[in-house]
Amino acid sequence: MSRIRQHLRGSRRLATAGVAVTTATLLTAALSPDAAAAADRPTRAGAIENAASALLAQAATLGLTSAEGTSVRDVIVDKDGTQHVRYDRTYHQLPVLGGDFVVHLASDGAYRSANRATRSRISLADITPSVSAPKAADLATNALRALNLGETLKKLTAKPQLVVDALHGTPKLAWRTDVVAQDSLGNPVGRAVLTDARTGAQIDAWDTIETASGDGKSLYSGTVPLQTTQSGSTYQLKDPTRGNTYTGDAANKTDLCILTSICISRAPSTVFTDADNHWGTGATSDRASAAVDAQYGTDVTWDYYKNVHGRNGIGGDGKGSYNRVHYGNKYNNAFWDDSCFCMTYGDGDGTTFGPLVSLDVAGHEMSHGVTSKTAALTYSGESGGLNEATSDIFGTLVEFYADNSSDPGDYLIGENVVRSGSGLAALRYMDKPSKDGNSADSWSSSVADLDVHYSSGVANHFAYLLAEGSGAKTINGVSYNSPTSNGSKVTGIGRTKLGAIWYRALTVYMTSSTNYAGARAATLSAAKDLYGAGSSEYAAVGAAWSAVNVS
Missing domain, CATH: 3.10.450.40 (Nuclear Transport Factor 2; Chain: A,)
Structure with missing residues (x-):
């Protein structure tokens, strides 16, 4: 289960004093007394303008020179008006891997600090390659x-x-x-x-391709509600209430791409239609059944991010993504693709996996889209493990958020898509990741050498411990017994606080190069912001990281 990274788009050129930036023009209008209070909170455009001024003043601190350009990737404005503007960087118009940084501003726009993916000064003799x-x-x-x-x-x-x-x-x-x-x-x-x-x-x-109103009868989640669009005498599986997200049939075809963002041809995504607005039969023989799961997964994930974290759509811009089901021939995978802003699901080989459209898989894949629009964690080494873990964490939280009796929340990843007789109970186990035979329970210097789906175990284990604590526990009928690397006893603070801390760390403090030590720092900063440096939540974050040998 995976994502395909998005290429850098556009640039903001730097000139005298290191920076020449484009600022937004702010329009003012007469406001009612009630609206005036709300207007005190900076807008996205206002935050970008404030950050532009900060770049001019802090160019040397941020390592910016006249050879470099910046472009805004994401903006977060806290309820108290604190602003966080995330940038990508170019050098002589070349994208800089690890050049991203986040500028933090006070509510009045004053510069506070910055998080940089890397701190090395960029100074190349020339940009002519020796290798063609x-x-x-x-x-x-x-x-x-x-x-x-x-x-x-x-x-x-x-x-x-x-x-x-x-x-x-x-x-x-x-x-x-x-x-x-x-x-x-x-x-x-x-x-x-x-x-x-x-x-x-x-x-x-x-x-770059890795692995995991009407109603519909799904394969894994029972009968679920669906918002659809009427078109003449038929209905389309397109949700106008969630950015026109839709699900289409890939007709068992695949993409032909010369670059992750440039495809000569794409598998189709012919939107599903239905005459009576009752979709699928709950059986794989009906192609609409898998579509019901995919659309439902999109709906619940959209609602989770909006209702829990205030994020309007995966990109934070209110725009919907789309799904392709029945992709490829017995394709044992599902993936998120930034270049089409879509989720793609294979049908599985029928022996090891069934259709990979379960709720936690959908939440996992769409969360890759959130990561690409925020921290853009590089998909290798420890940052790659954190990227995968972020999707496992939020995919799990989406499953609990759904509160669906046909698919109760658990800390098993992809358990519904695994076929009986395959020898697998799930793809991954968050309480004790090593149960899959490959994943790491705790950090060591060799973790960076593991496949990202296995190095993710360290953060998955941290997340379980932070939410639920160590030792034996039964949740929704599933038994867990989570160990700690240092023999400590960890007391959990609940899934809601785990989600709040991880989301803020991802969107405000993590960068493309964040490793496990950096993730500890980012989550502690997030816990401090949300609950205070002397809070039990802050202490729990530190204890959970120590329990997986990250200090």
Whole structure:
């Protein structure tokens, strides 16, 4: 279960004193006394303007020079007017991996502090690569072939992009090459390969396609309500109350992409229609049944983020995403794709997995979209584990939020899509991640070398301990017995506070390079903001991280 990262769009150029920024024009209007109080809280445009002034004054502190540009990725304005503006960075118009930072401002717009993904000053002798783009494409292609040893890859394409890599030590010129292909079944495989543009050495690599009103009868969640759109004498599975999110049939086809954001052809997403506004039969033989699960998962995830965290849509802009079901041929995967802002679900092979449209999978995939619009945690090493864990954490919280008796909340990931007889009870276990045979229960120096779906275990375990505490416990009929690495006893503070702390840490303090030590700092800052430095919640965050050996 996964996401495909979004490419940087646009730039804000820097000039004298390090910064030349575009500011928004604020329009004022006569306000009623009641509206005047609400107007005291800065708007998004106001926060961007305040941050622009801060960039001018703090250019040296933020490591900005006349060679660099910035673009706003996200804006958070707290209820008390405190502002947090997140930026991406370019160097001579090249995207900077690890160049992102968050500027924190007081309610009056005064600069307070900043969180930077990396602190190294960028100063390259020139931006002319020694390794050619075709050579970088060949190296990335070979890396994908090596990873899929024994597979005949078809329709293989690679697209290199020149970038500045500030994530891996001293900033250097690099090629980021996105290479995609289809396996022997026609299903997509993809890899982003980071290559030193001077030497041709591989710096890093990560997967780009990874793994996990009417009513409808779903496969996993029973009969569920659906908001639909009437079109003539039929209904479309499109929800006008949630940004026109919709679900379509991919007709068992796949995408052909030369880059994660540039596709020659996409599998279709023909919106489902129905004559009586009662969708599916609850059986896989009816193609609409999986569509019901996907649409329901989208609805509940949208509602969770809006009602619990005040986020209006996955991108925070009120715009809906869409779903594609019945993707590929026996495709054992589901993934989020930033380039289409959509979720895609395979039907599974029928032996190990059924259709991968369960509620926690939907919440997981859409949460990748939230991460891409906020911290954009790099999908490798410890930050990659945190990226996956973020989706597991929020996917789990979405499942509990739904309060659906057919699929009660639990701390098992993907338990409904696993077929009996497969030897699996779930994809992952948050109370004791090592139960899957691969995931880490606690941090060690080797965690960064694990696949991100296994290094995520450290944060998943932290999240369980913070919410529920250590030791034996039964929740909704499922038994758990969560250990600690230091033998301590941890007392949980509940799922609501876990979600509040993790969401604030993700959207305000984490950056693309955040590792586990950084996640501890980010969540402690979030707990301090929400509950106070002397609160039991703040202490619980520290205790839960210590219990998974993060200090």
